[in-house]
Amino acid sequence: QLQLQESGPGLVKPSETLSLTCTVSGDSISSRNYYWGWIRQPPGKGLEWIGNVYYTGNTYYNPSLTSRVTISVDTSKNQFSLKLSSLTAADTAVYYCARSGQGVTACFDSWGQGTLVTVSS
């Protein structure tokens, strides 16, 4: 059974860089059928796609965040990671990692439980 688990700090200071890792179990992150993505949700607001990564390292980012986002994959550890720089209070959110298909099948069929990240001094 596929499981995804986010890990990282719950509190980060403004202007710093957030680093989160998603550990995948029950499936290989090197599967050619899937992308691996990050989605966030500010308190009381809707879902915002951050970006996706393929096992080859190819990435796709939300245009509104692309200047601050880096998503990478570590196939040896079956993990993928998110880095978000120049943080402000507006980046406070629950961050989810998820598995996505490709093209028209690009739905997020499995999600992690989410981790709350607060940006505050």
Add this chain to the structure above:
Amino acid sequence: SYVLTQPPSVSVAPGETARITCGGNNIGSTSVHWYQQKPGQAPVMVIYYDNDRPSGIPERFSGSNSGNTATLTISRVEGGDEADYYCQLWDRNSDVWVFGGGTKVTVL
């Protein structure tokens, strides 16, 4: 960038039918997926490829997609269906994944 528009809220009595719309330019030309999110929980996919249900999702959930509107229909609504619902698609023109703003379904 591609925009998906959902009504902020829908209210429905138990046993009735809830219809949640997702508007987008020529949305019928691509596949739309739907997620249910209950308070404090991660989203769960309830419909994919416009009208396919993952295993474990009741037949009461169905979808349609044509023209500029996709619709999630929940038949015989139950109290447990009270949640936020999000539509989502992949925009092939820009290789981005897009979510609608979400609709809160309230069971009266």
